[in-house]
Amino acid sequence: MKIVFLGTGAAVPTKNRNHSSIGLKFDGEILLFDCGEGAQRQMIYTDISPMKINNIFITHLHGDHILGLPGLLQSIGFNGRTEPINIYGPPETKETIENILKIGYHSINFNIKVYELSTKNPMKIKDTEKYEIYSYPMNHSVPTVGYIFREKKKPQLNLKKAIELGVEVGPNLKRLKDGYPIKIKNGKIIYPEDVLLPPKKGICIGYSGDTTPLEDFGEFLKSLGCNILIHEATFDSSKKDNALETMHSTIGDAVNIAKIAGVTELILTHISARYDDKMDDYINEVNSLNAENNNLNITIAEDFMKYPLKSKNK
Amino acid sequence: MKIVFLGTGAAVPTKNRNHSSIGLKFDGEILLFDCGEGAQRQMIYTDISPMKINNIFITHLHGDHILGLPGLLQSIGFNGRTEPINIYGPPETKETIENILKIGYHSINFNIKVYELSTKNPMKIKDTEKYEIYSYPMNHSVPTVGYIFREKKKPQLNLKKAIELGVEVGPNLKRLKDGYPIKIKNGKIIYPEDVLLPPKKGICIGYSGDTTPLEDFGEFLKSLGCNILIHEATFDSSKKDNALETMHSTIGDAVNIAKIAGVTELILTHISARYDDKMDDYINEVNSLNAENNNLNITIAEDFMKYPLKSKNK
Numbered sequence: 001m002k003i004v005f006l007g008t009g010a011a012v013p014t015k016n017r018n019h020s021s022i023g024l025k026f027d028g029e030i031l032l033f034d035c036g037e038g039a040q041r042q043m044i045y046t047d048i049s050p051m052k053i054n055n056i057f058i059t060h061l062h063g064d065h066i067l068g069l070p071g072l073l074q075s076i077g078f079n080g081r082t083e084p085i086n087i088y089g090p091p092e093t094k095e096t097i098e099n100i101l102k103i104g105y106h107s108i109n110f111n112i113k114v115y116e117l118s119t120k121n122p123m124k125i126k127d128t129e130k131y132e133i134y135s136y137p138m139n140h141s142v143p144t145v146g147y148i149f150r151e152k153k154k155p156q157l158n159l160k161k162a163i164e165l166g167v168e169v170g171p172n173l174k175r176l177k178d179g180y181p182i183k184i185k186n187g188k189i190i191y192p193e194d195v196l197l198p199p200k201k202g203i204c205i206g207y208s209g210d211t212t213p214l215e216d217f218g219e220f221l222k223s224l225g226c227n228i229l230i231h232e233a234t235f236d237s238s239k240k241d242n243a244l245e246t247m248h249s250t251i252g253d254a255v256n257i258a259k260i261a262g263v264t265e266l267i268l269t270h271i272s273a274r275y276d277d278k279m280d281d282y283i284n285e286v287n288s289l290n291a292e293n294n295n296l297n298i299t300i301a302e303d304f305m306k307y308p309l310k311s312k313n314k
Numbered sequence: 315m316k317i318v319f320l321g322t323g324a325a326v327p328t329k330n331r332n333h334s335s336i337g338l339k340f341d342g343e344i345l346l347f348d349c350g351e352g353a354q355r356q357m358i359y360t361d362i363s364p365m366k367i368n369n370i371f372i373t374h375l376h377g378d379h380i381l382g383l384p385g386l387l388q389s390i391g392f393n394g395r396t397e398p399i400n401i402y403g404p405p406e407t408k409e410t411i412e413n414i415l416k417i418g419y420h421s422i423n424f425n426i427k428v429y430e431l432s433t434k435n436p437m438k439i440k441d442t443e444k445y446e447i448y449s450y451p452m453n454h455s456v457p458t459v460g461y462i463f464r465e466k467k468k469p470q471l472n473l474k475k476a477i478e479l480g481v482e483v484g485p486n487l488k489r490l491k492d493g494y495p496i497k498i499k500n501g502k503i504i505y506p507e508d509v510l511l512p513p514k515k516g517i518c519i520g521y522s523g524d525t526t527p528l529e530d531f532g533e534f535l536k537s538l539g540c541n542i543l544i545h546e547a548t549f550d551s552s553k554k555d556n557a558l559e560t561m562h563s564t565i566g567d568a569v570n571i572a573k574i575a576g577v578t579e580l581i582l583t584h585i586s587a588r589y590d591d592k593m594d595d596y597i598n599e600v601n602s603l604n605a606e607n608n609n610l611n612i613t614i615a616e617d618f619m620k621y622p623l624k625s626k627n628k
Binding site: 011012013014015018019037038040041044045061062063066067068070071074075078079095096099100102103104105106141142 | 325326327328329332333351352354355358359375376377380381382384385388389392393409410413414416417418419420455456
């Protein structure tokens with residue numbers, strides 16, 4: 001499992017930061033969160049393959065989060081994609097995708113299924129064998145949703161106990177792990193609960209999109225047991241007024257939400273273009289907050305940064 | 315005057331080449347030819363300022379030539395542009411721009427005037443004091459026009475003759491140069507034709523867009539006195555079949571058109587992604603054609619290449 005930051009800038013691109021886009025590689029799949037202009041080209045410099053993206057999650061319909069969609073969709077069409085693709089986003093995402101498909105001549109011959117999400121209530125929007133994804137209403141100048149990716153971990157097998165009970169090493173161990181009872185040689189039935197330990201905690205990642213700080217978002221992440229928060233921090237804390245005016249967050253805001261959520265990792269992204277040439281204030285604040293907070297590791301995202309997570313799924 | 319290559323790739327972007335876009339700086343103005351995805355970010359690395367673009371010329375409505383428009387227009391809107399912008403393109407450009415403006419929330423508060431050009435006949439589409447621009451119907455899989463930029467040079471003043479005739483050094487010299495007769499001290503009238511030499515030849519640049527080779531395009535460039543041709547050469551000449559199939563040109567095709575046009579400079583662009591890692595065949599053919607042709611200088615365009623032209627307008 002790997003998070004690949006494809007773009008970490010704010011409204012306009014800079015020399016160092018492209019528009020917002022984050023790829024999440026998990027178990028052979030790629031989940032894409034936001035898709036700013038140029039995302040398809042950013043991918044070329046990483047191991048994110050556009051053809052392997054089946055699910056795209058859009059936080060809101062500002063250009064810096066969506067204008068990579070036309071090119072991405074046209075390019076995978078040009079390269080012969082036939083598998084359907086799912087796009088999740090706030091209300092009006094459907095109409096936006098329809099308009100995107102009207103631009104220019106292209107050869108998109110795959111189905112695009114659009115899911116419009118609530119900006120009033122959290123939703124569980126995806127539930128697979130290995131993970132679930134939630135959306136959460138955020139607070140920006142236009143309808144916005146954040147997302148939470150939560151890995152599902154299977155219960156662990158207590159191998160020693162299973163062997164003590166007479167289970168032979170072989171397919172029966174997997175059946176027990178998968179939750180099925182089995183019959184051993186002496187005719188005795190062994191039930192999963194006899195040999196399973198509670199599952200290890202999986203990875204759970206919250207992504208804020210653009211927003212003012214929302215304490216209830218932090219509480220929601222806590223209820224899901226999130227350990228990583230990717231939060232926008234467009235400004236350093238001395239620019240709180242700019243953040244309020246533009247409905248964004250500061251570094252301090254993001255740290256506050258991270259503490260409420262109880263995550264151990266906070267990654268700051270959506271960094272204003274004003275810092276492109278002089279990042280000192282921003283870095284100094286993060287350094288000082290890192291020194292103050294023993295239980296929270298704060299990282300400033302950079303384009304092409306890969307976030308290596310301690311997980312068996314690489 | 316300077317040509318800035320913002321993107322020199324073909325259908326899909328590569329590590330080295332972004333989608334098609336060319337900026338032409340002339341006398342304080344910037345004319346933009348095609349605007350592939352990411353053009354606004356490419357500009358950051360050059361001295362092309364998006365805010366100074368008043369005229370955009372689109373060759374055809376394939377994504378790799380237009381998908382930078384939504385972001386460019388939204389960003390200059392975000393940065394407070396109020397001056398109108400002109401966009402020229404083939405039929406359906408108007409509808410395309412309308413659909414582009416429907417994508418996402420943005421703050422475009424300037425007027426966009428769209429001019430749809432003939433794909434049957436050449437047109438003079440712009441005529442200013444200092445230059446004129448023509449469109450020319452090309453031959454691609456979708457309606458396509460090429461463009462010709464032609465500098466207007468004023469007649470030169472024969473200063474020696476003017477002074478011999480009794481014109482005093484001062485404002486009267488400029489009046490004569492501007493085409494007005496003047497009266498000198500002895501009451502005699504001096505007419506412009508008495509003291510003006512024919513104008514020097516200005517810069518004239520043809521740009522093909524995507525096309526099969528068109529000999530009549532070459533002849534049109536010749537009739538205008540063009541000296542520079544920017545021609546697509548998606549493939550080297552060994553891939554003529556690919557070029558025919560996709561309605562593109564090879565290096566050899568472009569050289570042929572350049573010879574018909576009688577230009578001295580040929581710049582090849584829109585280079586297939588297949589050459590990104592192995593450019594040898596392409597370069598070898600260009601080297602060999604350069605060796606064969608004494609009167610033609612062939613250059614392979616690269617992203618961010620600036621083409622310095624010998625002109626007083628820098």
